[in-house]
Amino acid sequence: MLTAVKNQLRVCLLSLKYNIMREMVNKVTFLTNVCFMVLNNAALLVQWFILFRLREDVGGYTLREIMLLWGLTAASFGLSHILFARVFSLSELIIKGKLDAYLVQPKNVLVSVITSSTDISAIGDLLYGVALACACSPGIGGFFLFLLFTVTGTIVFTAFALLIGSLSFWFLRMDMLENQAVMGMISFATYPDGIFQGISRFLLYYIIPVGMAVWHPVHMINSFHAGTLFTVLGYALLLLTAAVCVFYRGLRKYSSGNLMTARM
């Protein structure tokens, strides 16, 4: 069991290494993508400087908390797009019958699929997220919590995309919905939870799990609460398990296409 996990992990790391090496063939494009993504994210901070000129808090958040929120969202989004970029276009693979190539490999199908590509600009997201967290000076403990929640956030984002993407085994046109759902989740994640009330707040904490991915973690970096930590860890694990189950359940329904493609 342990050897199998070790082997899968090795395959994941090799996959990541070769994905990055492939993208680094053109170094100028690689560096421009990373650097401009950092600038691109930084430009959005202007929005918050404007809003904080109007009021001293936005949704109960200070500028420092907003920066932590953005840092955590960017780092989680970045890490999930570095390690598991293909999960965000899973619907397309299923609809176009492109899963065949992964089914015949002597590797775990899901791991093999989701680690098969890397979004290089996401390195910029991750760097930006970590830099923003450092700028907020959360302390050593806070920084370790930030790293832990980056991992849980990555799991939540990936599992959510996997869950929605896997629905393509049953329903048509899920590719557009997958993209919209994931981007919608990211949009919500970059605004403080204090502006949402009532049913929308409940939905954003438990159904579209923005609260579990970023809001709870930001509150915990400021004021640690063990109960909430276990809630976040438990939720991330539960969502991941549900997403994996749905994927393998759907895989039984998968029918191959007759499309001939070459994977380079």
Add this chain to the structure above:
Amino acid sequence: MRKYMVIYRSVLLENLQYAANVAMGFLGYFVFIFIFVKLWGYMYRTPEELIAGYTKEQMIWYVMMTEMLFFGSNAASVAREVAGDIRGGNIAYLMNRPYHYTLYILAKYTGEWSVRLPMYVALAVVIGMVMVGPLPHFRLTAVWAMALCVILGLTINAVFKMCISLFSFWIEDATPFQWLYDKLILVVGILFPVEIFPQTLQPLLKLTPIYTVCYGPAKLIVDFSPEKCLEILVVQILYLMVGCEMMFLIYRKGVKKLYVNGG
């Protein structure tokens, strides 16, 4: 001009077949509007409060209109298509056809948004009426002038995005420059009206494409005045002329750099 009309008409008819696909994008628009309704609901302490001269309803309608232009025009498709043609080598076939490549792309793009935008206008009106209420002082008689400003704004945006994509002749991937341009438009023009920025920055912002691409059209919809309309139209025409000149120049220089590999 007739050949570009034919291209426009054929793309329009093609896109009408896929109107249902456009409707799938409504969710993204709704999410943005929902967030901004909640955000501005929090920022305005009292219903009568004015921020940068805008009431809460006007501010939300402003964001709804700019987001409507953003989602309804999908200008990213222009950037993607031009960059894809240059990187993929398809440009070698398209540049020899009896039309100017850049005008061909513009005609195609106009055909695309002619289907998308009216659908988003209808959606924006429904969401606005339900979530915010009617827009105070909206002048129905001035719709034609607003429409003209919107059309010019979308065309200017497409021209600038095409200019950036044409840099793919020199650099392999111009996408990162598109991100920066889009963010500039988003932060300074889409999310906030120019008046919300510090007084010293406002004249500078009015010189950028933001004034013609999103602030101008949205401002006229939210708070129409004939003088403002005339001012925006003049600036838009100037911007369009300069933008087109720049686009033709970059294209002319770019095609000389074109290398096509066989395969």
